[in-house]
Amino acid sequence: MKVAIVYSFKPSEWFSCTIINKNLREAYETVYDDIMYIDYTRKRTFEPDDIKKLAESDVEKIIFIDHQPTPIGFLDYLKKKYPDCFNRLEYTIHIFGDFPLFMPEWRTVFDLLDGMPLKFVTASEKQRKFITKFIKQEELISVCPFPVDSKKFNFRIESRNEARAKFGLTDEFIFLYTGRLTFQKNITCLIESFCELDSQELLPPNSLLYIVGGVDSLGVPYLGANQLLGEYFRSIQKTLEKFPLSKDKVVLTGRVENDELNTYYNLSDCYTSLSTYHDEDYGMSVAEALCSGLPAVITNWAGYHSFQLEKHPEYCQLVSTDISRTGPTFDQEDYRNKLGSQDYLKYDRTEISKIYQQNFSIKACAEKLENIQKSEAVPFQGTTGFMKRITNEQFLRGIEVFKSEATREFNDLYFEAYDVYAG
Template sequence: MIIGFKRTQIKPATVLRYLAFIMEIVISKVCCSSVINVSSAANLTKKRKKILIIYVNIIPYNKIMTKTILIYDNQRSEWDSVQSIKTNLLASYNLLENVQYEEYSITIDTTSHELYCIYERIVKSNPDKVVFVDGVPHPSVIIPLFKSENFKDKFEIIFHIYGDFTIKLSEWANIESVLKDFNCKFLCASPKQVDLIKKFIIDSDENVELCPFAIDSNTYFHSEDLRKNTRHQLSIQDDEIVFCYTGRLSYQKNIHSLINYFYQVYRVFRLKCKFYIIGEFDDLGAPFIGKHFPNSYYFNKIFDVYKDLPEIFREKLIFTGKLSSGELNKFYNASDLFVSFSVHNDEDFGMSPLEALATGTPCIITDWGGYSAFRSEYCKTITTKIEIDSIKIDFSLAAKETLKVLHSKFPRKEVSDYYQSKMTQKSTTEYLKNMKTPTRFKGFSEIMHTTNSSFKANPGSPLSDSKICMNAYSDLYKRLYSSYES
């Protein structure tokens, strides 16, 4: 606190009385909110027709500068969604006020010596928080060095959790004993992921919290001019309905079911439409239940599906390949409906649906994992249920909801504004600002160690039950991912 006053002819005793009066106000304000309005103090003196001016400057508790270490891989991720998430998270952190940052990059090529040098700098910095912005490489490469006796004050450790948490249980288990010396927070991207991660952590209520990922509103936005120009460039007529999917063309994303849905919508409803499928193929299967595919397997599977379709429909089904974010924004704006039927166990959030919604494009998506968080009148979610060897999707409901959404003709600006107000970088900053103080980490739960043991015992098919049938979901899978289904 700084108090000063101008030279004046007022007697010293009078000055002291004014100081006592102002200090009384200051103390009462500090007790309530740790702040005093300087201009009101000046007004008080004016009301008494004196020329005394007192300057009071108090730094409130919640304005004290904190020191935060941000750790992430500064190389571009091979996953476009992860790269986008990482970039937007860093932008969200930089919007926080009264935080002093130090940033360190750890990549898969970082040597042991370089890791130790980073650790020494962190020790010297004596931060309030250490934040792991992404999960590759896993935090376990440096966490073992964080032994609490090496730090003057224990800092909080914050982890942003991605969809690969279950796959990397072994790495998490390796750092359990070290984490028990710290207050830890596991930030999850969606409410259903919060439910999943809580199953892995003892007394998890104070250690697991929601912090959604965000989109960059300068990259994905609504524009009627962009919609009009893009549709003109693509020779899309005004009365044509455009469906789109963006993302990986993978078994994990259920593209074979998506194409069949597109065909049934076209065949049954006789719509004048086009279907754009945007992205690259991969051969990632369902390793949790032992489905592993050879190179080009899924491309060949989709090609076989494509060949069996009537030629008149094949002309309306367009594969564009991978597009830049700028091109994606154009296609989203040109589209009338985004559709995705992913039921992948890594579906912790869903960047593609959010990007589409941010441009004003309504969605039909599965009620699964992170997708469920987007549910609204503009985004219909379709019932899912884990069965013996598959996850059932209610496609009849999908067809009905498709017609409802198309007939609703929501104003695109209205759709865009709704999601832009909820899931941009500034929104994530608010979650970070209001994050509850983490408590001491008590360890991982019994089901976490049971799942980890299953991965070690049967790495090729850790969550399957061959006693039922090949590629059947085990009871353990159902216990874990019951959080993700409808």
């Protein structure tokens, strides 16, 4: 069988999406021998000759694997120019975390695909539940994690020893966060909790907190609360100044290259994240850390929930979360109890790495994708009334669709949409 995979050949400004894109292609290359790749740029442009070749080919399925742009321009052109081709294809769309930001476009995409055999693939179970609020047919939505390159992210005791020697580490216990340093990732809360537990001697001796990543100014766009460049970094610095005895135990590395990340995963001892980012559909950093054998203490928010495996829940401890008018929250006491319990000291890293690679590696995800593609595709029957409501509101209010104008906090529509992400 021949399939077409559509994505932007130019890397995304979101580096994690670029990695996800590459790993998904590798997974599909394991499933299919004959793949036609089509460039659909960030500006919604494509080569008409590519669409013509698609129409003249024996491609049976078309798979969209990128987060942006939505398939709206591609599908509209294909349907108008080559209706016979459009009507004979089966469609698969991988859904990313930015889905809620572009509801009017997605509604048009779904109108174009009405009646067509269609499959949706989400990266986590909670995202699947989220998408069911907008799609009438729950059976169209499958789950396959975004794959991790296990050749790059793995645990080897030799690599750990080399990495720790390189950084001059001996008996230090390293807590690690990797990813963007941004308001909704709760980096200041992470620092506060670490410093307070350290001052109370509730952490392993000689504990350090490594924070690996660059600062952004994203703020909370849904509330129109963007930050000035450097504003969040100043918040981090102010937080550190509150803990003069512990601040030197927090190491801010800045952004590092992707090829260096496995070094940090191997030299560290426990991964931790307090992210309550609204559209945390998955968590590539968490997946890479676990595949590198790190036990984790993370929030039970959105896609993070899927990292706690049913047969081995102890390897990834989840911190309770909730939603409020001011946004998602996490239980600080629960987090401090889990970090202070030091249960993460008990586990064998080689075993953790092995188990998570069995679930999240490119090979493991290829098997899941193959099963999804073998399943019967049924005709798409449209969207829910809830999606129509959000789309209409977004036409009027843009990205601030979930903001109450009266209180400038989150409105009832937000609670109706995001209740499934808390836990």
